[in-house]
Amino acid sequence: MAIQVDSYPEEIGEIFDTVAALAPAIREALPGRRVQNDETNPSGETQLAADAYADELFLEELGSLDSVVEYASEERTKVVPTDGKRETGLSVAIDPLDGSSNLKSNNTMGTIVAVYDAPLPAEGADLVAAAYVLFGPITTMMTADADGVTEYLVDDGQRELLEEDVRLPDDPSVYGFGGRVPDWTSDFATYAELVEADESMKLRYGGAMIGDINQVLTYGGIFAYPALESAPVGKLRLQFEGNPIAFIIESAGGRSSDGSQSLLEVEPTDLHQRVPVHVGNDELVEQLETVLG
Numbered sequence: 001m002a003i004q005v006d007s008y009p010e011e012i013g014e015i016f017d018t019v020a021a022l023a024p025a026i027r028e029a030l031p032g033r034r035v036q037n038d039e040t041n042p043s044g045e046t047q048l049a050a051d052a053y054a055d056e057l058f059l060e061e062l063g064s065l066d067s068v069v070e071y072a073s074e075e076r077t078k079v080v081p082t083d084g085k086r087e088t089g090l091s092v093a094i095d096p097l098d099g100s101s102n103l104k105s106n107n108t109m110g111t112i113v114a115v116y117d118a119p120l121p122a123e124g125a126d127l128v129a130a131a132y133v134l135f136g137p138i139t140t141m142m143t144a145d146a147d148g149v150t151e152y153l154v155d156d157g158q159r160e161l162l163e164e165d166v167r168l169p170d171d172p173s174v175y176g177f178g179g180r181v182p183d184w185t186s187d188f189a190t191y192a193e194l195v196e197a198d199e200s201m202k203l204r205y206g207g208a209m210i211g212d213i214n215q216v217l218t219y220g221g222i223f224a225y226p227a228l229e230s231a232p233v234g235k236l237r238l239q240f241e242g243n244p245i246a247f248i249i250e251s252a253g254g255r256s257s258d259g260s261q262s263l264l265e266v267e268p269t270d271l272h273q274r275v276p277v278h279v280g281n282d283e284l285v286e287q288l289e290t291v292l293g
């Protein structure tokens, strides 16, 4: 799908700046918030104190922007109408901490942001921008908007340009597939064997989608959290994870799929709906669709 978006440049810039500005506070809050809450999120997963803390911060700061009229997150059941001063405006859907189970083992995590110009749950075609912050050894931010995909260093809450017009490298070399291998469908297992047989490809799976996606954008390759025998819709959520990541990868010249169509074409039916996610270099995702077809 060719991505063409040219609306709301100032509003989107303000949202990205707000997310970057909160990154240091979220990072600093992590050491003391590795413990589990006594809560589960709307997807039935155990919530960490860090998930809830980051969610509160994002609601407070993004919700106070004039352009943001709706806020939703993986950590709360319903869409929150904000005090946006406009009647119609932008809806922000956030995964406040992606890969938060990596906090216990001190591995990579991130924040994912989707900006739609329609009420939530919204279609992929309603996305006007998406971004993620990566809490790795350094903090970086990848944004996708009308200017394409851009990578920043986040230093002291400010975005400093690292690379403009980020594109997936032509010669892919990494793959990462989630879910228990015995739980994969036989078609997905067949596809995985094809990838494993390619001597130019090596396994890189970190357990935080955002870290795995950043490797795909850096080296070229494919990330999947596929449909499972026990969970035919997979694990990842369309509004907070599938759509924004598909928007970023497709904007960088790659391809996304739920197994048969672009993730951006999947019909939204529920705020927390899950979807099988496959994203990466065009030819790898095309081959996957052929095998799953």
Ligand SMILES: O=P(O)(O)OC[C@H]1O[C@](O)(COP(=O)(O)O)[C@@H](O)[C@@H]1O
Residues within 6 Å of the ligand: 045, 074, 095, 097, 098, 099, 100, 101, 178, 179, 180, 207, 208, 209, 210, 225, 235
């Ligand atoms: O533990 P698994 O099955 O490998 O799942 C890992 C996947 O789940 C996630 O952690 C789900 O995201 P959250 O941490 O935001 O719930 C992805 O980041 C990751 O790809």
Ligand SMILES: [Mg+2]
Residues within 6 Å of the ligand: 095, 097, 098, 099, 209, 241
């Ligand atoms: Mg996540």
Ligand SMILES: [Mg+2]
Residues within 6 Å of the ligand: 051, 074, 095, 096, 097, 098, 099, 100
């Ligand atoms: Mg999360």
